[in-house]
Amino acid sequence: MCTSFAVHLDKTVIGMNFDISRRPIKIALQGDDQLLVLQNDNGQFYPAFGMNGNGTFMNLLMVDPIEEGNYRRGKDCIHIMKLFDEVLSGRIELAQILDYLESHAIVNLPNQSVHSMIVGKNRETYIVEPGRKHLEMDSSGSNKDFMVLTNFPLSEVISNENRNIKGAGADRYLKAYDMITNHRETFNLQTGFDVLQETVQQSGDYPTQLSLVFIPAESKVNFTLNGDFTKVYEFSFITKRIQSIEGFTSNQSLTLSKKGVLLTELEGW
Template structure:
Protein backbone atom coordinates (compact mmCIF):
# COMPACT_ATOMS: atom_id res chain seq x y z
CA UNK A 1 0.00 0.00 0.00
CA UNK A 2 2.99 2.29 0.68
CA UNK A 3 3.90 5.46 2.55
CA UNK A 4 6.07 8.15 0.98
CA UNK A 5 7.24 11.65 1.86
CA UNK A 6 9.44 14.52 0.74
CA UNK A 7 11.06 17.09 3.04
CA UNK A 8 12.54 20.30 1.62
CA UNK A 9 15.06 22.08 3.84
CA UNK A 10 18.70 22.93 3.07
CA UNK A 11 18.74 19.46 1.52
CA UNK A 12 15.92 17.32 0.18
CA UNK A 13 14.97 14.03 1.82
CA UNK A 14 12.62 11.68 -0.04
CA UNK A 15 11.46 8.50 1.67
CA UNK A 16 9.24 5.53 0.96
CA UNK A 17 8.02 2.28 2.45
CA UNK A 18 7.23 -0.08 -0.42
CA UNK A 19 4.38 -2.24 0.87
CA UNK A 20 3.20 -5.09 -1.32
CA UNK A 21 2.38 -8.78 -1.16
CA UNK A 22 5.28 -11.23 -1.28
CA UNK A 23 6.62 -11.48 -4.83
CA UNK A 24 9.89 -11.08 -6.77
CA UNK A 25 11.31 -7.58 -6.37
CA UNK A 26 14.50 -6.26 -7.87
CA UNK A 27 16.53 -3.08 -8.35
CA UNK A 28 17.76 -2.31 -11.85
CA UNK A 29 19.25 0.45 -13.97
CA UNK A 30 17.39 1.88 -16.93
CA UNK A 31 18.64 4.42 -19.44
CA UNK A 32 21.65 6.47 -18.51
CA UNK A 33 20.84 7.27 -14.89
CA UNK A 34 17.61 5.71 -13.66
CA UNK A 35 17.32 3.43 -10.64
CA UNK A 36 14.05 1.49 -10.77
CA UNK A 37 12.42 -0.79 -8.22
CA UNK A 38 10.52 -3.46 -10.13
CA UNK A 39 7.84 -5.85 -8.92
CA UNK A 40 7.22 -9.23 -10.52
CA UNK A 41 3.71 -10.10 -11.63
CA UNK A 42 2.63 -12.91 -13.96
CA UNK A 43 6.20 -13.41 -15.13
CA UNK A 44 6.81 -9.75 -15.97
CA UNK A 45 8.60 -6.92 -14.18
CA UNK A 46 6.70 -3.68 -13.67
CA UNK A 47 8.02 -0.40 -12.22
CA UNK A 48 6.79 0.44 -8.73
CA UNK A 49 8.91 3.57 -8.27
CA UNK A 50 12.21 5.05 -9.30
CA UNK A 51 14.64 7.95 -9.17
CA UNK A 52 17.34 9.37 -11.38
CA UNK A 53 20.78 10.92 -11.14
CA UNK A 54 19.30 14.40 -11.65
CA UNK A 55 17.62 14.00 -8.26
CA UNK A 56 14.04 13.28 -9.34
CA UNK A 57 11.83 10.66 -7.66
CA UNK A 58 8.45 9.28 -8.76
CA UNK A 59 6.32 6.46 -7.40
CA UNK A 60 3.05 4.71 -8.20
CA UNK A 61 0.90 4.14 -5.09
CA UNK A 62 -2.51 2.51 -4.93
CA UNK A 63 -5.56 4.75 -4.48
CA UNK A 64 -9.31 4.30 -4.89
CA UNK A 65 -10.27 4.71 -8.56
CA UNK A 66 -12.19 7.70 -9.87
CA UNK A 67 -14.23 7.52 -13.07
CA UNK A 68 -12.55 10.59 -14.58
CA UNK A 69 -9.14 8.96 -14.11
CA UNK A 70 -9.86 5.69 -15.91
CA UNK A 71 -7.76 4.89 -18.96
CA UNK A 72 -8.91 6.40 -22.21
CA UNK A 73 -7.34 7.76 -25.34
CA UNK A 74 -7.48 11.36 -26.37
CA UNK A 75 -5.41 14.17 -27.84
CA UNK A 76 -4.37 15.54 -24.46
CA UNK A 77 -4.58 12.30 -22.45
CA UNK A 78 -1.37 10.97 -20.88
CA UNK A 79 -1.41 7.75 -18.87
CA UNK A 80 0.62 7.37 -15.69
CA UNK A 81 3.25 5.04 -17.11
CA UNK A 82 4.00 7.52 -19.89
CA UNK A 83 4.31 10.26 -17.28
CA UNK A 84 6.58 8.00 -15.21
CA UNK A 85 8.86 7.40 -18.20
CA UNK A 86 8.96 11.07 -19.17
CA UNK A 87 9.77 12.22 -15.63
CA UNK A 88 12.51 9.70 -14.87
CA UNK A 89 14.11 9.93 -18.30
CA UNK A 90 14.50 13.69 -17.78
CA UNK A 91 12.30 14.60 -20.73
CA UNK A 92 10.03 16.30 -18.21
CA UNK A 93 11.77 18.16 -15.40
CA UNK A 94 10.05 18.88 -12.07
CA UNK A 95 10.34 22.64 -12.71
CA UNK A 96 8.14 22.26 -15.80
CA UNK A 97 5.73 19.73 -14.35
CA UNK A 98 2.91 21.97 -13.18
CA UNK A 99 2.59 23.84 -16.48
CA UNK A 100 2.68 20.48 -18.29
CA UNK A 101 -0.09 19.08 -16.10
CA UNK A 102 -2.26 22.15 -16.68
CA UNK A 103 -2.52 21.23 -20.35
CA UNK A 104 -2.99 17.47 -19.99
CA UNK A 105 -5.52 14.95 -18.75
CA UNK A 106 -3.69 12.33 -16.68
CA UNK A 107 -5.24 8.86 -16.66
CA UNK A 108 -4.41 5.48 -15.19
CA UNK A 109 -3.38 2.48 -17.24
CA UNK A 110 -6.00 -0.27 -17.75
CA UNK A 111 -6.72 -2.29 -14.64
CA UNK A 112 -4.86 -0.05 -12.16
CA UNK A 113 -5.57 3.01 -10.04
CA UNK A 114 -2.57 4.87 -8.63
CA UNK A 115 -1.44 8.32 -7.62
CA UNK A 116 2.14 9.57 -7.51
CA UNK A 117 4.52 11.65 -5.48
CA UNK A 118 6.97 13.39 -7.80
CA UNK A 119 9.76 15.15 -5.94
CA UNK A 120 13.22 16.57 -6.54
CA UNK A 121 15.79 18.98 -5.22
CA UNK A 122 15.13 22.70 -5.27
CA UNK A 123 11.87 22.44 -3.28
CA UNK A 124 9.91 20.83 -6.08
CA UNK A 125 7.17 18.37 -5.09
CA UNK A 126 3.75 17.57 -6.50
CA UNK A 127 1.23 14.77 -6.04
CA UNK A 128 -0.49 13.71 -9.26
CA UNK A 129 -3.89 12.03 -8.96
CA UNK A 130 -5.58 10.86 -12.19
CA UNK A 131 -9.11 12.21 -12.43
CA UNK A 132 -8.56 14.44 -9.40
CA UNK A 133 -5.79 16.83 -10.41
CA UNK A 134 -2.59 17.67 -8.60
CA UNK A 135 -1.61 18.87 -5.13
CA UNK A 136 1.49 20.90 -4.29
CA UNK A 137 2.81 21.16 -0.72
CA UNK A 138 3.22 24.93 -1.08
CA UNK A 139 -0.54 25.26 -1.33
CA UNK A 140 -0.68 24.63 2.42
CA UNK A 141 2.50 26.55 3.23
CA UNK A 142 4.48 23.50 4.28
CA UNK A 143 7.98 22.25 3.69
CA UNK A 144 6.95 18.65 3.29
CA UNK A 145 4.38 16.34 1.74
CA UNK A 146 3.14 12.89 2.77
CA UNK A 147 1.35 10.36 0.57
CA UNK A 148 -0.31 7.08 1.52
CA UNK A 149 -3.32 5.48 -0.17
CA UNK A 150 -6.19 7.92 0.01
CA UNK A 151 -6.64 10.93 -2.25
CA UNK A 152 -4.90 14.09 -1.02
CA UNK A 153 -7.15 16.26 -3.16
CA UNK A 154 -9.99 15.19 -0.86
CA UNK A 155 -8.31 16.69 2.23
CA UNK A 156 -7.22 20.12 1.04
CA UNK A 157 -9.48 21.86 3.54
CA UNK A 158 -9.01 19.40 6.42
CA UNK A 159 -6.49 19.12 9.22
CA UNK A 160 -3.99 16.28 9.05
CA UNK A 161 -5.89 14.35 11.74
CA UNK A 162 -9.23 14.71 9.94
CA UNK A 163 -8.55 12.24 7.16
CA UNK A 164 -10.15 8.95 6.19
CA UNK A 165 -9.36 6.11 3.85
CA UNK A 166 -6.64 3.57 3.23
CA UNK A 167 -3.43 4.53 5.03
CA UNK A 168 -4.94 7.39 7.05
CA UNK A 169 -3.29 6.08 10.23
CA UNK A 170 0.12 5.96 8.53
CA UNK A 171 -0.48 9.43 7.07
CA UNK A 172 -1.18 10.91 10.50
CA UNK A 173 1.91 9.29 12.05
CA UNK A 174 4.16 10.50 9.23
CA UNK A 175 2.69 14.01 9.29
CA UNK A 176 3.18 14.31 13.04
CA UNK A 177 6.78 13.08 12.76
CA UNK A 178 7.64 15.50 9.97
CA UNK A 179 6.00 18.43 11.76
CA UNK A 180 8.08 17.73 14.83
CA UNK A 181 11.42 17.12 13.12
CA UNK A 182 11.46 19.00 9.81
CA UNK A 183 13.82 21.72 11.09
CA UNK A 184 16.56 19.19 11.85
CA UNK A 185 15.72 16.36 9.49
CA UNK A 186 18.38 13.72 8.80
CA UNK A 187 18.71 10.38 7.06
CA UNK A 188 18.39 8.69 10.44
CA UNK A 189 15.21 10.61 11.16
CA UNK A 190 13.87 9.49 7.79
CA UNK A 191 14.40 5.84 8.68
CA UNK A 192 12.83 6.42 12.09
CA UNK A 193 9.72 7.77 10.34
CA UNK A 194 9.66 4.77 8.00
CA UNK A 195 9.97 2.44 10.97
CA UNK A 196 7.00 4.18 12.62
CA UNK A 197 4.86 3.55 9.53
CA UNK A 198 6.18 0.12 8.54
CA UNK A 199 3.73 -2.74 7.98
CA UNK A 200 4.85 -6.09 9.33
CA UNK A 201 1.61 -8.02 8.98
CA UNK A 202 -1.41 -8.21 6.70
CA UNK A 203 -1.64 -8.42 2.93
CA UNK A 204 0.89 -5.69 2.22
CA UNK A 205 4.01 -6.02 4.40
CA UNK A 206 6.87 -3.60 3.85
CA UNK A 207 9.36 -5.09 1.40
CA UNK A 208 11.77 -2.18 1.00
CA UNK A 209 12.31 1.15 2.79
CA UNK A 210 14.47 3.95 1.40
CA UNK A 211 15.70 7.47 1.93
CA UNK A 212 16.94 9.33 -1.17
CA UNK A 213 19.06 12.49 -0.89
CA UNK A 214 19.09 14.06 -4.36
CA UNK A 215 21.86 16.56 -3.61
CA UNK A 216 24.18 13.66 -2.72
CA UNK A 217 23.03 11.34 -5.50
CA UNK A 218 22.70 8.64 -2.85
CA UNK A 219 19.92 6.21 -1.95
CA UNK A 220 19.93 4.45 1.43
CA UNK A 221 17.62 1.46 1.87
CA UNK A 222 16.60 -1.38 4.18
CA UNK A 223 14.96 -4.67 3.23
CA UNK A 224 11.82 -6.26 4.64
CA UNK A 225 11.56 -4.09 7.74
CA UNK A 226 15.05 -4.88 9.03
CA UNK A 227 16.32 -1.41 9.90
CA UNK A 228 19.44 -2.71 11.60
CA UNK A 229 21.08 -3.21 8.21
CA UNK A 230 21.27 -0.36 5.71
CA UNK A 231 22.44 -0.55 2.09
CA UNK A 232 23.41 2.37 -0.14
CA UNK A 233 23.36 3.07 -3.87
CA UNK A 234 25.42 5.83 -5.49
CA UNK A 235 24.49 7.37 -8.85
CA UNK A 236 28.13 8.40 -9.23
CA UNK A 237 29.42 4.82 -9.22
CA UNK A 238 26.25 2.78 -9.87
CA UNK A 239 27.34 0.62 -6.93
CA UNK A 240 25.24 -0.95 -4.21
CA UNK A 241 27.20 -1.23 -0.95
CA UNK A 242 26.69 -2.31 2.63
CA UNK A 243 26.42 0.90 4.66
CA UNK A 244 25.53 -0.07 8.23
CA UNK A 245 25.06 -3.14 10.42
CA UNK A 246 26.78 -5.82 8.31
CA UNK A 247 29.45 -8.20 9.58
CA UNK A 248 31.62 -7.58 6.51
CA UNK A 249 31.53 -5.06 3.63
CA UNK A 250 30.10 -6.07 0.27
CA UNK A 251 29.33 -4.29 -2.99
CA UNK A 252 28.16 -4.90 -6.53
CA UNK A 253 27.80 -2.91 -9.73
CA UNK A 254 24.14 -2.51 -10.60
CA UNK A 255 23.20 -3.25 -14.22
CA UNK A 256 20.15 -3.23 -16.47
CA UNK A 257 19.63 -6.89 -15.57
CA UNK A 258 19.26 -5.86 -11.95
CA UNK A 259 19.63 -7.58 -8.62
CA UNK A 260 16.85 -9.22 -6.60
CA UNK A 261 15.95 -8.30 -3.05
CA UNK A 262 16.46 -11.97 -2.17
CA UNK A 263 20.06 -11.82 -3.41
CA UNK A 264 20.75 -8.66 -1.44
CA UNK A 265 19.24 -10.26 1.66
CA UNK A 266 21.84 -13.02 1.40
CA UNK A 267 24.44 -10.39 2.34
CA UNK A 268 22.96 -10.43 5.83
CA UNK A 269 24.14 -13.99 6.51
Protein backbone atom coordinates in the same frame (compact mmCIF):
# COMPACT_ATOMS: atom_id res chain seq x y z
CA MET B 1 0.07 0.06 -0.07
CA CYS B 2 3.08 2.32 0.71
CA THR B 3 4.04 5.50 2.56
CA SER B 4 6.11 8.28 1.00
CA PHE B 5 7.28 11.75 1.95
CA ALA B 6 9.40 14.65 0.72
CA VAL B 7 10.99 17.11 3.13
CA HIS B 8 12.73 20.25 1.85
CA LEU B 9 14.98 21.86 4.45
CA ASP B 10 18.75 22.44 4.15
CA LYS B 11 18.69 19.34 1.98
CA THR B 12 15.83 17.55 0.29
CA VAL B 13 15.08 14.18 1.94
CA ILE B 14 12.75 11.73 0.18
CA GLY B 15 11.41 8.59 1.86
CA MET B 16 9.43 5.57 0.72
CA ASN B 17 8.10 2.39 2.30
CA PHE B 18 7.28 -0.05 -0.49
CA ASP B 19 4.44 -2.24 0.82
CA ILE B 20 3.22 -5.01 -1.44
CA SER B 21 2.33 -8.69 -1.30
CA ARG B 22 5.24 -11.14 -1.38
CA ARG B 23 6.64 -11.45 -4.90
CA PRO B 24 9.94 -11.01 -6.77
CA ILE B 25 11.15 -7.42 -6.54
CA LYS B 26 14.33 -6.07 -8.06
CA ILE B 27 16.40 -2.90 -8.24
CA ALA B 28 17.78 -2.01 -11.66
CA LEU B 29 19.69 0.76 -13.38
CA GLN B 30 18.11 2.06 -16.58
CA GLY B 31 20.33 4.14 -18.80
CA ASP B 32 23.07 5.96 -16.96
CA ASP B 33 21.13 7.42 -14.09
CA GLN B 34 17.66 5.96 -13.50
CA LEU B 35 17.37 3.76 -10.42
CA LEU B 36 14.15 1.76 -10.68
CA VAL B 37 12.38 -0.53 -8.22
CA LEU B 38 10.36 -3.09 -10.16
CA GLN B 39 7.80 -5.63 -8.98
CA ASN B 40 6.84 -8.86 -10.69
CA ASP B 41 3.24 -9.33 -11.76
CA ASN B 42 2.28 -12.43 -13.76
CA GLY B 43 5.84 -13.03 -14.88
CA GLN B 44 6.65 -9.48 -15.96
CA PHE B 45 8.51 -6.76 -14.05
CA TYR B 46 6.86 -3.35 -13.86
CA PRO B 47 8.16 -0.12 -12.26
CA ALA B 48 6.77 0.76 -8.84
CA PHE B 49 8.91 3.83 -8.22
CA GLY B 50 12.21 5.33 -9.22
CA MET B 51 14.67 8.22 -9.03
CA ASN B 52 17.48 9.61 -11.13
CA GLY B 53 20.92 11.14 -10.75
CA ASN B 54 19.50 14.62 -11.22
CA GLY B 55 17.56 14.23 -7.97
CA THR B 56 14.08 13.55 -9.35
CA PHE B 57 11.83 10.96 -7.70
CA MET B 58 8.43 9.55 -8.73
CA ASN B 59 6.30 6.75 -7.34
CA LEU B 60 3.06 4.93 -8.19
CA LEU B 61 0.90 4.22 -5.13
CA MET B 62 -2.43 2.41 -5.02
CA VAL B 63 -5.52 4.60 -4.52
CA ASP B 64 -9.28 4.08 -4.79
CA PRO B 65 -10.38 4.33 -8.43
CA ILE B 66 -12.49 7.12 -9.83
CA GLU B 67 -14.25 6.96 -13.20
CA GLU B 68 -12.65 10.17 -14.44
CA GLY B 69 -9.22 8.62 -13.99
CA ASN B 70 -9.92 5.39 -15.86
CA TYR B 71 -7.86 4.56 -18.91
CA ARG B 72 -9.08 6.06 -22.15
CA ARG B 73 -7.63 7.13 -25.44
CA GLY B 74 -7.66 10.71 -26.55
CA LYS B 75 -5.55 13.42 -28.13
CA ASP B 76 -4.58 14.94 -24.80
CA CYS B 77 -4.74 11.76 -22.66
CA ILE B 78 -1.47 10.52 -21.18
CA HIS B 79 -1.37 7.38 -19.06
CA ILE B 80 0.57 7.68 -15.86
CA MET B 81 3.24 5.14 -16.80
CA LYS B 82 4.19 7.33 -19.75
CA LEU B 83 4.36 10.31 -17.41
CA PHE B 84 6.60 8.22 -15.12
CA ASP B 85 8.98 7.52 -18.01
CA GLU B 86 8.94 11.12 -19.24
CA VAL B 87 9.70 12.52 -15.79
CA LEU B 88 12.52 10.15 -14.81
CA SER B 89 14.14 10.29 -18.24
CA GLY B 90 14.21 14.07 -18.00
CA ARG B 91 12.16 14.60 -21.14
CA ILE B 92 9.77 16.60 -18.96
CA GLU B 93 11.56 19.04 -16.68
CA LEU B 94 9.93 19.67 -13.32
CA ALA B 95 9.76 23.38 -14.09
CA GLN B 96 7.35 22.42 -16.89
CA ILE B 97 5.27 19.86 -15.00
CA LEU B 98 2.38 22.13 -14.00
CA ASP B 99 1.90 23.34 -17.58
CA TYR B 100 2.09 19.74 -18.73
CA LEU B 101 -0.56 18.62 -16.25
CA GLU B 102 -2.83 21.48 -17.24
CA SER B 103 -2.61 20.66 -20.94
CA HIS B 104 -2.99 16.86 -20.60
CA ALA B 105 -5.48 14.54 -18.94
CA ILE B 106 -3.49 12.05 -16.86
CA VAL B 107 -5.23 8.66 -16.77
CA ASN B 108 -4.48 5.23 -15.33
CA LEU B 109 -3.57 2.07 -17.17
CA PRO B 110 -6.39 -0.46 -17.70
CA ASN B 111 -7.48 -2.16 -14.46
CA GLN B 112 -5.17 -0.01 -12.33
CA SER B 113 -5.64 2.99 -10.07
CA VAL B 114 -2.62 4.84 -8.72
CA HIS B 115 -1.52 8.31 -7.72
CA SER B 116 2.00 9.71 -7.63
CA MET B 117 4.38 11.92 -5.72
CA ILE B 118 6.89 13.70 -7.96
CA VAL B 119 9.82 15.34 -6.16
CA GLY B 120 12.77 17.42 -7.31
CA LYS B 121 15.86 18.57 -5.46
CA ASN B 122 14.97 22.26 -5.78
CA ARG B 123 12.06 22.30 -3.32
CA GLU B 124 9.60 20.87 -5.85
CA THR B 125 6.88 18.43 -4.86
CA TYR B 126 3.77 17.58 -6.86
CA ILE B 127 0.95 15.09 -6.27
CA VAL B 128 -0.63 13.70 -9.44
CA GLU B 129 -4.02 12.00 -8.98
CA PRO B 130 -5.62 10.85 -12.26
CA GLY B 131 -9.21 12.02 -12.48
CA ARG B 132 -8.78 14.20 -9.42
CA LYS B 133 -7.10 17.52 -8.65
CA HIS B 134 -3.32 17.69 -8.89
CA LEU B 135 -1.44 19.36 -6.02
CA GLU B 136 1.70 21.45 -5.69
CA MET B 137 3.52 21.97 -2.42
CA ASP B 138 2.05 25.22 -1.13
CA SER B 139 4.89 27.66 -0.47
CA SER B 140 2.58 29.82 1.62
CA GLY B 141 1.13 27.10 3.83
CA SER B 142 2.14 25.95 7.28
CA ASN B 143 3.57 22.73 5.86
CA LYS B 144 5.38 24.48 3.04
CA ASP B 145 8.51 22.36 3.39
CA PHE B 146 7.08 18.83 3.22
CA MET B 147 4.37 16.57 1.85
CA VAL B 148 3.26 13.03 2.72
CA LEU B 149 1.42 10.56 0.48
CA THR B 150 -0.09 7.18 1.37
CA ASN B 151 -3.10 5.49 -0.24
CA PHE B 152 -6.10 7.76 0.08
CA PRO B 153 -6.75 10.60 -2.41
CA LEU B 154 -4.85 13.49 -0.85
CA SER B 155 -6.55 16.13 -2.99
CA GLU B 156 -9.86 15.35 -1.29
CA VAL B 157 -8.63 16.05 2.25
CA ILE B 158 -5.63 18.37 1.93
CA SER B 159 -7.59 21.30 3.40
CA ASN B 160 -9.07 19.21 6.21
CA GLU B 161 -8.08 21.16 9.32
CA ASN B 162 -9.70 18.84 11.86
CA ARG B 163 -7.48 15.88 10.92
CA ASN B 164 -10.54 13.72 10.44
CA ILE B 165 -8.77 11.90 7.65
CA LYS B 166 -10.16 8.57 6.54
CA GLY B 167 -9.19 6.01 3.96
CA ALA B 168 -6.39 3.57 3.22
CA GLY B 169 -3.18 4.64 4.94
CA ALA B 170 -4.73 7.48 6.97
CA ASP B 171 -3.04 6.22 10.14
CA ARG B 172 0.33 6.02 8.44
CA TYR B 173 -0.16 9.48 6.94
CA LEU B 174 -0.82 11.06 10.33
CA LYS B 175 2.12 9.29 11.96
CA ALA B 176 4.50 10.47 9.25
CA TYR B 177 3.01 13.97 9.21
CA ASP B 178 3.40 14.40 12.97
CA MET B 179 6.94 13.01 13.09
CA ILE B 180 8.11 15.29 10.29
CA THR B 181 6.39 18.29 11.90
CA ASN B 182 8.15 17.60 15.20
CA HIS B 183 11.60 17.24 13.59
CA ARG B 184 11.52 19.90 10.88
CA GLU B 185 14.57 21.70 12.27
CA THR B 186 16.80 18.64 12.34
CA PHE B 187 15.40 16.34 9.63
CA ASN B 188 18.11 14.14 8.11
CA LEU B 189 18.81 10.60 6.90
CA GLN B 190 18.27 9.00 10.31
CA THR B 191 15.05 10.93 10.91
CA GLY B 192 13.85 9.74 7.54
CA PHE B 193 14.45 6.13 8.55
CA ASP B 194 12.72 6.79 11.88
CA VAL B 195 9.59 7.91 10.02
CA LEU B 196 9.70 4.83 7.80
CA GLN B 197 10.20 2.54 10.79
CA GLU B 198 7.20 4.11 12.52
CA THR B 199 5.00 3.50 9.45
CA VAL B 200 6.37 0.09 8.45
CA GLN B 201 3.90 -2.79 7.98
CA GLN B 202 5.05 -6.14 9.31
CA SER B 203 1.85 -8.13 8.72
CA GLY B 204 -1.28 -8.18 6.60
CA ASP B 205 -1.59 -8.38 2.85
CA TYR B 206 0.93 -5.59 2.18
CA PRO B 207 4.05 -6.01 4.30
CA THR B 208 6.93 -3.60 3.80
CA GLN B 209 9.46 -5.10 1.39
CA LEU B 210 11.78 -2.11 1.01
CA SER B 211 12.34 1.12 2.95
CA LEU B 212 14.35 3.81 1.18
CA VAL B 213 15.73 7.28 1.88
CA PHE B 214 17.04 9.37 -1.04
CA ILE B 215 19.06 12.54 -0.49
CA PRO B 216 19.60 14.03 -3.98
CA ALA B 217 22.36 16.43 -2.90
CA GLU B 218 24.48 13.46 -1.83
CA SER B 219 23.73 11.34 -4.94
CA LYS B 220 23.01 8.44 -2.60
CA VAL B 221 20.10 6.14 -1.80
CA ASN B 222 20.06 4.25 1.49
CA PHE B 223 17.65 1.39 2.03
CA THR B 224 16.66 -1.54 4.23
CA LEU B 225 14.74 -4.73 3.49
CA ASN B 226 11.70 -6.41 5.06
CA GLY B 227 11.31 -3.90 7.86
CA ASP B 228 14.73 -4.78 9.28
CA PHE B 229 16.37 -1.41 9.99
CA THR B 230 19.51 -2.95 11.51
CA LYS B 231 20.98 -3.65 8.06
CA VAL B 232 21.45 -0.64 5.79
CA TYR B 233 22.43 -0.79 2.11
CA GLU B 234 23.57 2.12 -0.03
CA PHE B 235 23.45 2.86 -3.76
CA SER B 236 25.64 5.60 -5.21
CA PHE B 237 24.72 7.34 -8.47
CA ILE B 238 28.42 8.22 -8.82
CA THR B 239 29.86 4.69 -8.63
CA LYS B 240 26.67 2.85 -9.76
CA ARG B 241 27.27 0.37 -6.96
CA ILE B 242 25.24 -1.09 -4.11
CA GLN B 243 27.20 -1.78 -0.95
CA SER B 244 26.62 -2.90 2.61
CA ILE B 245 26.85 -0.01 5.09
CA GLU B 246 25.64 -1.05 8.54
CA GLY B 247 24.80 -4.28 10.36
CA PHE B 248 26.60 -6.81 8.14
CA THR B 249 29.17 -9.39 9.18
CA SER B 250 31.31 -8.65 6.10
CA ASN B 251 31.58 -5.97 3.42
CA GLN B 252 29.59 -6.67 0.27
CA SER B 253 29.11 -4.73 -2.96
CA LEU B 254 28.02 -5.08 -6.57
CA THR B 255 27.79 -2.93 -9.68
CA LEU B 256 24.17 -2.38 -10.66
CA SER B 257 23.10 -2.96 -14.26
CA LYS B 258 19.99 -2.92 -16.42
CA LYS B 259 19.43 -6.58 -15.52
CA GLY B 260 19.17 -5.55 -11.89
CA VAL B 261 19.39 -7.48 -8.66
CA LEU B 262 16.59 -9.23 -6.78
CA LEU B 263 15.96 -8.22 -3.19
CA THR B 264 16.27 -11.89 -2.25
CA GLU B 265 19.86 -11.81 -3.53
CA LEU B 266 20.65 -8.79 -1.36
CA GLU B 267 19.06 -10.51 1.64
CA GLY B 268 21.86 -13.08 1.43
CA TRP B 269 24.54 -10.53 2.26
